[in-house]
Amino acid sequence: MEFIEVDYDKGQIDCPFCGKTTYETSFKDGEEPTLTKCSHVLLIATAEGLEYCSRKVSKKQLQEKANEEGWEAAIKQLDYPKAVCVASYVPAPSFFGLYIAYAPQKVMEEMVFLNLPGPEQPNAKMSGGELLHGFLCDIYNSTTEVRTQVDKLCLKWNIQYRQTKSKR
Numbered sequence: 001m002e003f004i005e006v007d008y009d010k011g012q013i014d015c016p017f018c019g020k021t022t023y024e025t026s027f028k029d030g031e032e033p034t035l036t037k038c039s040h041v042l043l044i045a046t047a048e049g050l051e052y053c054s055r056k057v058s059k060k061q062l063q064e065k066a067n068e069e070g071w072e073a074a075i076k077q078l079d080y081p082k083a084v085c086v087a088s089y090v091p092a093p094s095f096f097g098l099y100i101a102y103a104p105q106k107v108m109e110e111m112v113f114l115n116l117p118g119p120e121q122p123n124a125k126m127s128g129g130e131l132l133h134g135f136l137c138d139i140y141n142s143t144t145e146v147r148t149q150v151d152k153l154c155l156k157w158n159i160q161y162r163q164t165k166s167k168r
């Protein structure tokens with residue numbers, strides 16, 4: 001695992017493989033940093049613990065090692081060829097570390113596509129799959145607030161809504 005250090009003052013950490021911003025902070029009081037995972041993220045760790053850990057990494061083993069020797073040592077011993085860990089440290093006296101590890105191969109292989117538009121109205125002849133499809137499309141087409149939440153969940157579960165040409 002290769003380690004790259006990023007200046008904390010930059011307030012941003014990008015994926016070295018696809019360039020998407022994973023971590024971003026405005027440094028303003030009361031504003032939480034945003035974390036957005038692309039499919040390369042293996043794990044996100046801070047001094048407070050594991051923020052995110054892909055299913056491909058043994059969480060228990062990693063946490064134990066981190067407790068004994070710290071995150072840097074724990075992440076370094078992970079056997080991921082060509083993986084990169086981007087680290088950022090809050091300057092002294094805090095030395096609070098943020099570690100984001102990335103794998104070059106997409107960590108999550110499976111991607112679920114949901115075709116839009118879905119069925120507009122339920123009818124008695126529909127299968128369970130069709131009913132669910134309509135339900136999920138209605139959720140997607142709901143208010144902006146709901147949509148923001150849906151977009152987050154899509155990232156988490158690797159779901160992608162896609163517009164298809166209507167069959168008419």
Ligand SMILES: [Zn+2]
Pocket residue numbers: 015016017018019020038039040041
């Ligand atoms: Zn990426």
